[in-house]
Amino acid sequence: MKEVMLDCFGEACPIPLVKAQNKMKEMDIGDILIVSIDHSCAMKNLPDWARGEGHNVEVEETGDGEWEVIIEKVK
Amino acid sequence: MSSFKETMKKITSNPVYVKWLKDAWPYLTGAILLSLFQIVTLATTYNPWGVTGPYTNWGAWIFELFGGSVDKWYYFSSEGMQRTLENGFLADGGSVRNVGLILGALLAVLFASQFKIKKIKSKKQVVAAVLGGLLMGYGARIAYGCNIGALYSGIASLSLSGWVFGIFLFLGAIVGSKLLVKYFM
Numbered sequence: 001m002k003e004v005m006l007d008c009f010g011e012a013c014p015i016p017l018v019k020a021q022n023k024m025k026e027m028d029i030g031d032i033l034i035v036s037i038d039h040s041c042a043m044k045n046l047p048d049w050a051r052g053e054g055h056n057v058e059v060e061e062t063g064d065g066e067w068e069v070i071i072e073k074v075k
Numbered sequence: 076m077s078s079f080k081e082t083m084k085k086i087t088s089n090p091v092y093v094k095w096l097k098d099a100w101p102y103l104t105g106a107i108l109l110s111l112f113q114i115v116t117l118a119t120t121y122n123p124w125g126v127t128g129p130y131t132n133w134g135a136w137i138f139e140l141f142g143g144s145v146d147k148w149y150y151f152s153s154e155g156m157q158r159t160l161e162n163g164f165l166a167d168g169g170s171v172r173n174v175g176l177i178l179g180a181l182l183a184v185l186f187a188s189q190f191k192i193k194k195i196k197s198k199k200q201v202v203a204a205v206l207g208g209l210l211m212g213y214g215a216r217i218a219y220g221c222n223i224g225a226l227y228s229g230i231a232s233l234s235l236s237g238w239v240f241g242i243f244l245f246l247g248a249i250v251g252s253k254l255l256v257k258y259f260m
Contacts, residue, residue, distance in 0.1 A: 010196040018256055038191050044099070065184070065191030 001030045008037045009066070016042040017049060020071070024055075027073050035069045036062075043067050087188075096186040113231060120168050123232055125224030126176070127215040129169035135160055150216065199259065 006023055008016035016037050023033055035046060046069045047057045056072040086092055113124040135145045139160075145151045151160060164170050184190050195201060215221040218240065220229065226244060229237025 010194045010200070014252070015255070015259060018260060022260070038193055040099070040189060063191075065189040 001032070002028075003032045003034065006033060006035045008035055008039075008042065010038065011042075012039050013041045013045060017045050020046055020069075021049070024050075024071070024073060029073055029075060031073050033071045033073065035071070036066070037069060038066050040065070043069070046071075096183075097188075109227075110231075113228065116172075117231075122169075123224065123228030125169060125220060125228060126173060127212065127221040128224055129167060129173050130212070131216060132159060132167060132170060136164065203259065 004023060004027060006016075006019060008019060011019070016035060016039065020033060020035050027033060035042075037043060037046070043059060047059055050057045050069075050071045053075075055074050058070045060068045060070065062068050087097070116122070116124045131150070135151060138145060145160070146157070151157065159167055181190075211221070215225075218225050220226070220240070222240075222244060225240045226237055229240060231237075
């Protein structure tokens with residue numbers, strides 16, 4: 001199991017989502033992807049997509065206008 | 076100092092604060108409020124809600140500040156347009172509303188303590204922002220409206236043009252997303 005960080009600060013929608021989707025394809029089951037975002041709409045579409053795919057998702061507010069979306073690849 | 080921190084913690088963990096100011100409102104709530112306020116706008120100003128139209132006036136006023144004149148420009152040549160430009164910023168309801176839009180957005184983000192000045196990551200972003208802004212501004216004038224004036228208010232006024240605008244907005248978005256993924260990923 002490994003942890004992958006994806007820095008998406010300064011990126012507007014839908015770039016964080018597409019980057020996360022591409023990264024998830026390279027990862028193995030059980031791996032964890034942590035996406036750093038500062039665009040509030042990614043806080044919605046990223047978890048929505050990942051949950052829809054059946055992954056485990058958590059969103060953490062790490063600072064003013066900064067979040068980490070933590071996705072565990074389960075399949 | 077510690078009492079200030081405690082007070083802040085009390086506020087930020089208060090369920091009323093979290094529900095109304097911190098978390099995003101549901102889409103449905105936003106949709107209902109937008110509908111109500113655009114009805115109020117139409118009823119009080121006799122004009123449907125628009126956003127980019129007033130920005131075009133801002134452009135004309137800025138151009139005039141530098142000694143330019145838009146009197147002969149087709150877009151501004153109508154009597155009504157000339158009067159709007161002459162009466163100035165504060166008499167232009169749409170302009171004042173746009174300022175409210177920006178201030179309201181700022182207030183909301185400050186209340187939620189999510190204000191952040193974002194770093195520019197690459198030159199590509201600058202090029203994309205400038206190019207996107209120019210294309211959107213140009214498109215909105217050529218189409219006599221943006222996604223608010225032409226799409227939203229068009230459909231709300233039971234005008235077929237709003238639906239036509241919507242279909243091509245959708246097609247444009249598909250092409251735009253493909254270009255974005257190709258050149259920006």
